Amino acid sequence: MLAKRIQPMTSQARRLYVELMFQVMGRALQAVSEVDREVREEAQALPKGFLFEMMVMPDGAKLIVEHIGEGRFHYHGNSAPRPADVSIKFKHVTHAFLVLSFQEKTSVAFANDRMLVDGDVSYAVRMTRVLNRLESFILPRIIAKRAVKEYPENLHLPEKLISAAQIYLKIATHFVQTARA
Amino acid sequence: MTNTYYEFFCPVKVIAGKAALEHIPYELTGLAAKRPMIVTDKGVRAAGLLDPVIAACEESGLDIVSIYDDVPPDSSTGVVRAIAAIYRNEKCDSIIAVGGGSAIDTGKAVNILVSEGGEDIAKYTGAGVLKRALKPFFVVPTTAGTGSEVTSIAVITDEAKGVKLPFTSSFLLPNAAIIDPRMTLTLPPHVTAATAMDAMTHAIESFTCMAKNPLSDAYATAAVKKVSQSLLQVMDNPKDSLGRLELAQASTMAGIAFSNSMVGLVHSLGHATGAICHLPHGLCMSLYLPYVLEFNLETIREPLGELLLYLEGPEVYAATPASRRAEASISALRILRDALYKRCKLPRTLKETGKVTEDQLDQIAGMAINDGSIMFNPKEVSLKDARAVLQRAWA
Ligand SMILES: [Fe+2]
Numbered sequence: 001m002l003a004k005r006i007q008p009m010t011s012q013a014r015r016l017y018v019e020l021m022f023q024v025m026g027r028a029l030q031a032v033s034e035v036d037r038e039v040r041e042e043a044q045a046l047p048k049g050f051l052f053e054m055m056v057m058p059d060g061a062k063l064i065v066e067h068i069g070e071g072r073f074h075y076h077g078n079s080a081p082r083p084a085d086v087s088i089k090f091k092h093v094t095h096a097f098l099v100l101s102f103q104e105k106t107s108v109a110f111a112n113d114r115m116l117v118d119g120d121v122s123y124a125v126r127m128t129r130v131l132n133r134l135e136s137f138i139l140p141r142i143i144a145k146r147a148v149k150e151y152p153e154n155l156h157l158p159e160k161l162i163s164a165a166q167i168y169l170k171i172a173t174h175f176v177q178t179a180r181a
Numbered sequence: 182m183t184n185t186y187y188e189f190f191c192p193v194k195v196i197a198g199k200a201a202l203e204h205i206p207y208e209l210t211g212l213a214a215k216r217p218m219i220v221t222d223k224g225v226r227a228a229g230l231l232d233p234v235i236a237a238c239e240e241s242g243l244d245i246v247s248i249y250d251d252v253p254p255d256s257s258t259g260v261v262r263a264i265a266a267i268y269r270n271e272k273c274d275s276i277i278a279v280g281g282g283s284a285i286d287t288g289k290a291v292n293i294l295v296s297e298g299g300e301d302i303a304k305y306t307g308a309g310v311l312k313r314a315l316k317p318f319f320v321v322p323t324t325a326g327t328g329s330e331v332t333s334i335a336v337i338t339d340e341a342k343g344v345k346l347p348f349t350s351s352f353l354l355p356n357a358a359i360i361d362p363r364m365t366l367t368l369p370p371h372v373t374a375a376t377a378m379d380a381m382t383h384a385i386e387s388f389t390c391m392a393k394n395p396l397s398d399a400y401a402t403a404a405v406k407k408v409s410q411s412l413l414q415v416m417d418n419p420k421d422s423l424g425r426l427e428l429a430q431a432s433t434m435a436g437i438a439f440s441n442s443m444v445g446l447v448h449s450l451g452h453a454t455g456a457i458c459h460l461p462h463g464l465c466m467s468l469y470l471p472y473v474l475e476f477n478l479e480t481i482r483e484p485l486g487e488l489l490l491y492l493e494g495p496e497v498y499a500a501t502p503a504s505r506r507a508e509a510s511i512s513a514l515r516i517l518r519d520a521l522y523k524r525c526k527l528p529r530t531l532k533e534t535g536k537v538t539e540d541q542l543d544q545i546a547g548m549a550i551n552d553g554s555i556m557f558n559p560k561e562v563s564l565k566d567a568r569a570v571l572q573r574a575w576a
Binding site for chain 2: 107108110111112113114116117118119121122123124125126128132149150
C-alpha cells in the first residue's frame with residue numbers, strides 16, 4: 001500500500017512499458033522469422049507447434065509465440081492455446097523492465113537470477129540466440145550492444161538498415177491489422 | 182565484471198575429516214531417522230567402501246535396513262522406481278547415498294519419490310516443482326570431483342523416451358555431506374586425476390563466468406589452491422590421506438562455488454563430448470580447459486590473472502607482471518596436464534583419447550552450443566567458435 005502511494009506512476013509506467021515491449025517483441029519475432037535466414041535456421045530445429053513464452057511472475061504480462069514450421073514464428077499475443085514448452089519467467093516486473101529497457105543484458109539477467117527458465121534448456125538457449133539476433137536488428141547499434149553479449153559481426157549496416165526497416169514495416173502493418181480486426 | 186546483484190545458497194552441513202563417517206549415526210538420530218537405506222553401486226561395494234559406513238552405524242546401534250548396490254553409471258527412471266519400492270517395503274525413513282555422481286543423483290531422485298509419493302519420477306522433472314522438504318538424506322562421496330553432494334540438481338535417464346530428465350530444487354540438497362578421506366583412498370590414478378580436474382574446472386569456470394559473485398569466488402579460489410597443491414602429491418603417493426582429504430574438500434568447495442555461479446563453455450563442450458563419444462566427464466574437463474580459457478581470454482583476463490596466485494603461489498604471482506598473469510595461469514594448467522599425462526596418460530587432446538574421430542567435431546559443436554551452460558560463458562559462442570575451439574583441442 002505504502003509503496004503504491006509513494007510511486008504510483010513509476011510502477012504503472014513500468015508495467016505498461018513491459019506490456020508494450022512484449023507486444024513489440026512478439027510481433028517483431030514473427031516478422032524477423034519471415035525476413036531473416038539466420039533466425040529461421042535457428043528456429044527450424046524447434047518442433048512444429050512449439051510454444052515459447054516470456055512472462056512476469058506471478059501473473060503479469062506475457063508474450064507467446066509459436067513455431068509454425070520452417071523456422072517461422074506466429075505471435076499469439078498474451079494468451080497461449082496450451083501450456084508453453086519453454087517459459088522464461090521474470091521474478092518481478094522490475095527485472096523485466098531492466099531487461100526490456102536494455103539496462104541489463106539478457107545473459108546477465110540470467111546469470112543474476114532475475115529470471116527462471118522452465119522447460120527444455122537446449123530450446124531455451126536457442127530462443128536466447130533468436131532474441132539476441134532480434135534485439136541487434138531492431139535496436140540502434142549503441143543500445144543493442146548494451147543488450148546482447150556480442151554484437152553479431154555479420155550484421156553490416158546496410159543489411160541492418162534494410163532488415164530493420166522491413167521488420168518495422170511488418171510490425172506496423174501487423175499493428176494496423178490487429179487494430180482493424 | 183562485477184555483478185550488481187547475486188544470490189548464494191548452501192544449507193548442506195559439511196562433515197569432513199578423519200573419522201567423519203562415525204558421525205553419521207549421531208546426525209541421523211538428530212533428524213529422528215532410525216531406518217536408513219544405502220544407495221550405492223557395485224564398484225563401491227566391491228572396493229569395500231561400504232564396510233566402514235556400516236560398521237560406524239552398527240557400533241552406535243543403528244542398523245542399515247536395506248542396501249541397494251546396483252545403481253548403473255547412467256541412472257534411469259526404472260532404477261529409481263525399483264529402489265523406491267524397496268524403500269517402502271522395508272519401511273525405511275532416510276537415505277544414505279554412497280558413491281559418485283550417479284549414485285548421488287539416484288539418491289536424490291529416490292528421495293523425491295519416497296517423500297512425495299507415486300511411481301513416476303518424470304512427473305517431478307523441471308525447476309521448482311517441489312514445494313517442501315524431503316526425507317533425511319545424507320551423501321558420502323567416493324570420488325573427489327563432481328561436487329554433487331552440494332548441488333541442487335539430479336539428472337536421470339528416461340529409458341522409455343531416451344531423454345535425460347533434469348530435476349532442480351533446493352530440496353534435493355542433502356542434509357549433510359560426509360567427506361571422509363577413507364572413501365577416496367583407493368581411487369585409481371586416472372580417476373583421481375580426471376575427477377580432480379573436474380573440481381578444478383568447476384572452480385575456474387565459476388570464477389570466470391558470468392554469474393561469479395564474491396561468495397562463490399571465495400570457495401572457488403580456495404578450491405583451486407587445494408587442487409594445485411595436492412593433486413600431484415596424491416598422484417605420486419595415493420595413500421596420502423591428508424592429500425586425499427584436501428582433494429575431497431576442494432571438490433566440495435568447487436561444488437558450492439559452481440552451484441551458485443554456474444559453469445561455462447568447458448562444460449558445454451564436455452557434456453556434448455560425453456553424450457556423443459562416451460568419454461568420462463572429468464577427462465573432457467581436463468582436456469578442454471586450456472583451449473576454452475584461451476578462447477575466453479580477452480573477456481576474462483583480470484579474474485584469470487588473479488587465479489595465478491592460487492595456481493602457482495605468491496612468489497610466482499608476484500614475479501609475473503600483471504599483464505602476463507592470465508597467460509601464466511593457462512600455462513600453469515598446461516604444465517599440470519602434462520604432469521598428469523606423464524603419470525596416468527590423462528589425454529590432453531581429443532586425438533590422444535583414441536575415442537573421438539575428427540568427423541565428429543561438427544556434431545559435438547552443434548550439440549555444445551545448445552547446452553544450458555553456454556548461457557553463462559562470459560563470451561558469446563557461435564557454432565563457428567565452438568568448432569574452432571574443438572579444432573584446437575583436436576591435436
Ligand atoms: Fe563438471
